[in-house]
Amino acid sequence: MKIKLNNPIISSEMKIRMRSWRSPIALLVYIFILVVFLLIFASMALSTMRYGYNTADYSEVGLVIFYTLSIVQFFIIVLVAPASTAGAISSEREKQTLDLLLCTQMSPTKIVLGKLVSSLLWILLMFIASIPLYSIAFLFGGVTPMAVVTVMLYYFLVSLAAGSIGMFYSTVFKRTVTSSIMAYLTIFLIFVLSLVIGYAELFFLSQRNVYPDFANAFYFNPFIAFLGAMSLALQGATGTNIFSVTAFQLKTLVAVNVVFLLLLSALALLTSISRINPLKGRKR
Amino acid sequence: MLLKTVNLTKYYGHFLALDKLNIEVREGEIYGFVGPNGAGKTTAMKILACLMNASAGEAYIDGISIMQNPAKAKKLIGYMPDFFGVYDNLKVDEYLEFYADAHNVPKSERAPLIEDLLQLVNLSDKKDKYVDTLSRGMKQRLCLARSLIHDPKLLILDEPASGMDPQARAEMKFILKALKAQGKSILISSHILPELSEMCDRVCILSRGKSVVSGNMDEIMEAMGRRAKITIGFLTDEDLQNGVAVMRTNDYVGQMVREGNKVEAVFNGTDEDMSKLIKAFALSDVRIVSISKTVQSLEQIFLEVIGNEN
Numbered sequence: 007m008k009i010k011l012n013n014p015i016i017s018s019e020m021k022i023r024m025r026s027w028r029s030p031i032a033l034l035v036y037i038f039i040l041v042v043f044l045l046i047f048a049s050m051a052l053s054t055m056r057y058g059y060n061t062a063d064y065s066e067v068g069l070v071i072f073y074t075l076s077i078v079q080f081f082i083i084v085l086v087a088p089a090s091t092a093g094a095i096s097s098e099r100e101k102q103t104l105d106l107l108l109c110t111q112m113s114p115t116k117i118v119l120g121k122l123v124s125s126l127l128w129i130l131l132m133f134i135a136s137i138p139l140y141s142i143a144f145l146f147g148g149v150t151p152m153a154v155v156t157v158m159l160y161y162f163l164v165s166l167a168a169g170s171i172g173m174f175y176s177t178v179f180k181r182t183v184t185s186s187i188m189a190y191l192t193i194f195l196i197f198v199l200s201l202v203i204g205y206a207e208l209f210f211l212s213q214r215n216v217y218p219d220f221a222n223a224f225y226f227n228p229f230i231a232f233l234g235a236m237s238l239a240l241q242g243a244t245g246t247n248i249f250s251v252t253a254f255q256l257k258t259l260v261a262v263n264v265v266f267l268l269l270l271s272a273l274a275l276l277t278s279i280s281r282i283n284p285l286k287g288r289k290r
Numbered sequence: 291m292l293l294k295t296v297n298l299t300k301y302y303g304h305f306l307a308l309d310k311l312n313i314e315v316r317e318g319e320i321y322g323f324v325g326p327n328g329a330g331k332t333t334a335m336k337i338l339a340c341l342m343n344a345s346a347g348e349a350y351i352d353g354i355s356i357m358q359n360p361a362k363a364k365k366l367i368g369y370m371p372d373f374f375g376v377y378d379n380l381k382v383d384e385y386l387e388f389y390a391d392a393h394n395v396p397k398s399e400r401a402p403l404i405e406d407l408l409q410l411v412n413l414s415d416k417k418d419k420y421v422d423t424l425s426r427g428m429k430q431r432l433c434l435a436r437s438l439i440h441d442p443k444l445l446i447l448d449e450p451a452s453g454m455d456p457q458a459r460a461e462m463k464f465i466l467k468a469l470k471a472q473g474k475s476i477l478i479s480s481h482i483l484p485e486l487s488e489m490c491d492r493v494c495i496l497s498r499g500k501s502v503v504s505g506n507m508d509e510i511m512e513a514m515g516r517r518a519k520i521t522i523g524f525l526t527d528e529d530l531q532n533g534v535a536v537m538r539t540n541d542y543v544g545q546m547v548r549e550g551n552k553v554e555a556v557f558n559g560t561d562e563d564m565s566k567l568i569k570a571f572a573l574s575d576v577r578i579v580s581i582s583k584t585v586q587s588l589e590q591i592f593l594e595v596i597g598n599e600n
Contacts, residue, residue: 017391018377018388022379022380025379101375101377102371105341105369105375106436109340109341109367111361111365111393111394285342285360
């Protein structure tokens with residue numbers, strides 16, 4: 007059986023996106039922000055090295071550059087991914103083209119996945135554009151290729167989850183502005199609520215003289231898990247991790263968060279597919 | 291029979307939008323849906339285009355159930371809604387290429403197909419232009435080309451001429467006739483009956499989700515009665531009184547209105563019935579000074595049908 011992987015939405019979306027002057031400008035701004043952060047933190051690390059105790063280990067500078075790039079990029083992706091999908095379906099409604107797509111041989115699944123993949127491809131382009139900056143970290147040492155791969159995989163996962171949430175809201179609301187606001191609000195809640203609940207949990211446990219390494223709610227915070235994944239990947243190079251917990255605990259943190267993000271993405275995407283299907287409950 | 295609906299019904303909550311609609315569209319036929327706004331035309335068309343579930347009933351296209359096998363049915367249907375639905379940042383040929391791809395048209399067939407369609411809708415010279423540079427009429431024709439990209443057997447066109455100037459309407463009419471000549475069946479809607487009557491083989495008048503009357507124009511006229519308005523002038527008031535008495539005995543004379551020495555009345559009979567009425571005046575010694583008969587236009591019949599329904 008011949009499997010058709012072709013999705014016309016991806017090619018047309020990429021064509022339309024790359025035709026716009028906004029795309030190269032956005033890419034330039036993105037790289038510019040990364041470079042600014044990189045210069046600030048690298049110069050700080052270098053001056054610490056020059057005037058501080060640690061005068062010989064350049065790998066510290068490499069690690070600072072790596073962490074700076076990775077964390078700044080993480081938050082940029084968290085901001086970009088929902089914005090690029092929050093208008094995916096609502097803009098089709100605004101342009102009155104959704105019905106026309108649904109009249110074709112494309113299934114609602116193909117439409118939703120096409121929209122999502124084209125957004126993820128744009129984010130992938132951003133990753134690729136930032137790779138030369140990572141090479142600066144390698145120049146100083148202390149960073150392993152595995153750490154970069156881990157960071158990229160986590161970016162992909164977070165983009166998928168944030169993008170899926172944006173996609174879900176774009177099927178719920180008719181206006182792109184509303185769906186964007188709701189997507190950001192949801193992502194903000196996931197990040198902040200898991201932190202607030204986690205710290206509340208630690209506080210109440212400390213009242214009973216129990217001091218766990220990790221609050222359960224932290225497992226659901228993508229940023230904590232991202233730091234955990236980076237730390238895990240760099241453990242071989244640095245010998246330590248930023249949470250001062252065992253490798254097993256870090257692995258559990260990352261595994262739980264990965265499953266959580268995948269489930270969240272699957273739920274958001276399946277609901278989106280169902281929501282745009284005009285013939286729900288009928289065999290297609 | 292290419293398209294057949296059987297008791298097609300649609301409820302929006304408790305509101306009955308389509309009430310047991312039964313229509314049949316033959317191959318190579320232009321079938322018109324006519325009715326005022328909210329009559330159920332778009333609802334019926336959206337169900338037939340697989341864009342909406344029906345609450346009850348069935349619809350078949352070329353023997354395939356739209357309800358049971360929408361994916362197969364969609365291959366046979368080209369739908370053009372009453373809005374453009376275009377991507378402004380795509381060029382005309384890219385726009386058609388996108389929909390050809392979406393309809394799984396083989397890549398090797400796309401270029402000549404797009405050429406042919408652009409020629410049909412008279413947009414060959416606009417092939418490399420961006421869609422947002424096209425005029426309203428051109429966009430409408432491009433949308434028609436899009437609905438034809440997968441060579442469907444049935445075209446469903448929801449108010450294709452709405453908002454168009456007379457020239458663009460004429461062009462659209464010309465293209466539809468050309469498509470009919472190619473053997474396409476067309477289901478077209480409008481809220482203007484005379485516009486459809488010129489090109490449709492058959493028409494269905496919808497009101498409040500119900501088919502009020504359907505058939506070819508002659509059948510519709512027959513069903514509605516060959517209504518005419520007659521105006522008769524009498525010499526004196528006495529003649530008028532006697533004339534009204536004669537008219538009251540005639541089965542074909544309906545509602546009468548007096549205006550001075552004239553009487554205006556609805557007349558449902560044929561020319562022969564009219565001559566009998568004139569003879570009856572003569573036999574009763576009713577002196578007539580003038581008589582005129584005006585046949586009601588399609589528009590008047592349509593408005594009357596819709597008015598009665600409402």
